[in-house]
Amino acid sequence: MILEDRIEANVSVWRERVARMIKEYGDFVISNVTVQQIYSGIRGVPIQVSDISFVDPDHGIRYRDYSINEILKLLPKAPGSKYPMVGGLYYLLMDNELPTLSKAKEVEEEWKKRATVPDYVFKIIDSFPDDGSAMAMLSAGVLSMSCDSKFSKAYHESVGKNDYWKSTLDDSIDLTARMPQIAAYIYNKKYRNNQQIDPDPKLDYAANFAHMIGKGDDPLYSELMRLFILLHADHENANVSAHTAHLVGSALSDIYLSCSAGLNGLAGPLHGLANQECCNWLLDLYHFYQGIPSKEQIEEYARKTLEDGKVIPGYGHAVLRCTDPRFTAEMEFAKAHFPDDELFRTAMAVFEVVPGILMETGKVKNPWPNVDALNGALQYHFGVTETDYYTVLFGLSRMLGITSHVVFARAVNKPIERPKALTTRMLESMISEQN
Template sequence: MAMCTQLSKKSLFLLSKAKLASSTGPVAAAGFVRHASDDLKSAFEAKIGPFQAEVKAFRQSHGNTKVGEITVDMMYGGMRGMKGLVTETSVLDPDEGIRFRGFTIPDCQDKLPKAPGGQEPLPEGLFWLLLTGEIPTEAQVQSVSKEWAARAALPSHVVNMLNNFPANLHPMSQFAAAIAALNSESKFAKAYADGLHKSKYWDPVYEDSMDLIAKLPVVAATIYNNLYRDGATPAPIDPEKDWAHNFTQMIGYQDPMFTELMRLYLTIHTDHEGGNVSAHATHLVGSALSDPYLSLCAGMCGLAGPLHGLANQEVLVFLSKVAKDIGLDANDEQLKEYVWGLLKSGQVVPGYGHAVLRKTDPRYTCQREFALKHLPDDKLFKLVSNLYSVVPPILMETGKVKNPWPNVDAHSGVLLQYYGMKEMNYYTVLFGVSRALGVCSSLVWDRALGLPLERPKSMSTEGLKKLVKA
C-alpha cells in the first residue's frame, strides 16, 4: 500500500504492464510466450518501457535496502562474492549452474530453434532470448540470421589492417585491434556527437551491437585464414544460412558435425552473468558511454588473459603431458597416482574448479553428451572421461577444494581437436565471438535502463585499518 501512494497513475499503469510482461519472462520455463513480431528490434523495444517502470518502482521502494555484507577479505580477494552489479541476461547459481533468462542449458537445447536437419540450438535464438526474455520462433531466428548476413561486410581499412598484421601477432591481439578499428562505423558515437537524447541511447547501441556481432565471424575468419590457411579469402556469406554455418564455411571446415559443434559452442559460451572479466570489462567501459566496439574491445583484452579465456589451452597442454607421461590408455590407478603426484608437487588439475559453481559445469555436460554421440571412441575424449571419474574424489579428499567438478574448459578443446582445429592460440577468438552475444545484449539493456557511469569507492590499506579499527 505504501508503494502505491508513492506512484503516479501512469507509473502504476506501466508497472502493471511490467508485471504482466514479467509473468512471461524469465519466461517461466514452462508455458513460455512467443512474440508476434519477427523483427528483433521491435520485440526488444516493446520490453523497454514496462521494464524501466518496474525497475523505477523497485528502486523507489527498496533503494536503501542493504544487500549482503562486504568483508576485508572480499576487498583484497578480487571482490569475490560481492554483490554490486545488475545483469539481466543470465544468472550463475552455485548449485543449478547457468540460466539464460531463467532457462537452463538443457532447456535451451530443447526449446531454441535449430537449423534444418540440425540438433543443436542456433546462437541467433539465444541472442533473441537474452535481449527479450522470450523463446523465438523459427521465423524470428531466420530474420536475425538474414540481418546478420546483410550486415557482415568489413570496411576496407579493417581488412587491410588484418592482412598486414605480422604472423607473430597473437590472434587475440589481432581480434581486439580489429574490433577497436571497427569503431569507425559506430552509429552510437555519431548519434551522441549529434546530441541524441539519453533516453534513446539504446537505439544506436542496438544497431552497433547488431553490426558488430554480424562482422565478428568475418574478422575471426580473416585472422584464421591469414595465420593458418596461407591467406585464403573467406568464403562469401550465404544469406540463406545461419551465423555459425557461414563462419565454419569461411574458415574452410566442411564437416556438418563441426558446424553443429560450432552452433553449440557459440551458444553456450555467450554469457556467464556480469562479474566475469570479459562481461564486467565490457560493461564498465560501456558505462563511460564508449560505443560497443570500444567496450567489447576492452572485454576481449580481458578474455585474452591466462586466468580467463586461455583455460582450455591449458587443459590441452595438461592432457598432452598426461598422454606423454603415462599414455592415452592409462587406467584409473595410473591416473590416480599421476593426479596425486601433481597435487603434492603444488600444481593444479586444469579444467577443474570454478569461482562460483559448486557442481559439474552444465557447459561441460552438454559437450560431453555431444562427444558421446559423435566421437565416443576418440582416445583423447576417453582420457577426459576417465579423468572425470578420477579427479573429483581426489580433490574432495584433499579437503581444500570448494568445487572439485570439471568446468567448460575441461572439454571444449578436445572437441575442437577432434574435428581438426589444432591451433590452440585461436581458441580464445572462438570464445570471443560467442561472448559478444552476451555482453552486447547486456550493453543494450544498460543503455535502455540508463545505468550510470560505474565508479566504485576504493580505499588504502591504512584507511581500511582505521575503518575497521584494526
C-alpha cells in the same frame, strides 16, 4: 528491425521496474563486504543486476531463467539440425522471449545483411606478424571499427538519452554480424597460410563460420559450433570480460571500444585462456603416457601437477558447486558422435579420477569439471588443433552476451560505474574502532 521493435515494446516496463526499485528500496542492503572479500578480488560480492543470465551454483548457467537443457530443447533449430540457431539465442538474450523459427531466421537474415567487414579491419589484422597473438588481432580488429560507430555519431548529434540503446543495438548487430568472418580471417592468416574463404550467404551463422575456416564439408562441425556458441554466449555480467565491457560501456564508450576491452580481459589465463590450458594439459598427459592413461597414471600425473603448485585446468568454478551442465552437453555430443576419440576418452578418464583427488585436499569447494574441461578435446577432434586459437572461439561466442548486457544497460539508463577505493590505513582504523 525485429530486435529493436521487441526491445522498444518492453523498455518502458524495464525502466519502470528499475526506477521503482531505486525509489522505494534504494537503501535496502544487499550484502556486507568483508576485508577478505576486498583483498580477494571482491569475489562473491553482488555488484550487478543481470537479467540476461545468472549462474545458479547448484544448477549452472541460466539464460533468461532457462537452464542449458531447456535452451537446447526449446530454441528453434534449422531443418536437419539438432542444435539451436544462433539467431534464436540472440533473440532470447536481447528480448527475454523464446523466439519462433521465423524470428530466429529473421535475426540470421539481419546478420547476413550486415556481415560485410570493412577492408581496414583486415589491414589492421594483417599488420600483425603471423605468429602474433590471435586474441590481440581479434581485439584490435574489433577496436578499429569504432570509427564507424552509429552510437558515437548519434551521441555527437545530441540524440536523447532514452534513445542511446537504439544506436547501441545497431552497432551490436553490426559487430556480431561481422565477428564470424573476422575470427575466420585470423584463423586462416595464422594457420592456413592466409588461404581466405569468402562467406556463404546461404549458411546460418555457425555453419558459415565453419565454412570460412575450411570445415564446411563436415556438417557435424557446424553442429558443434552451434552448440559451442550457445554454451559460451554469456555468463552473468560480473565476470572479467563481461564486467570490463560493462564498465567501459558505462562511460558511454561505443560497443566496439567496450567489447575490445572485454576481449582483452577474456584473453587472460585466469579467464578465457583457460580452455587452451586445459586442452594442453590433456595433451601433455596423453603424450606423457603415450596413449590413454590408466586411472593410476592419471592420479600420479594429477598429484604431480598439484605438488608443483599448479591447478588442474578445467576443474573447479568460482560460483558453481556442481558439474557444469555445459560440460555435460559437450560430453553428450562427443559420446553421440565420436565416443572412441582418444583425447575425449582421456578427458573422460580424468573426469573419473580428478574430482576425488581435489576433494581430498579439503581446499576445493567445487572439484567438478567446468566447460573448459572438454572444449579443446572437441575442437581437436575436428582438426582445430591450434590451442592458442580456442579463446578466439570463446570471444566469438561471448560477444552475444556482452552486447546484450551493454544494450540493456543503455535501455534502463544505468549510470557510469564508480565504486569507492579505501586505503590500507583506513581499513586498519575501521577495524580498530570496532575492536
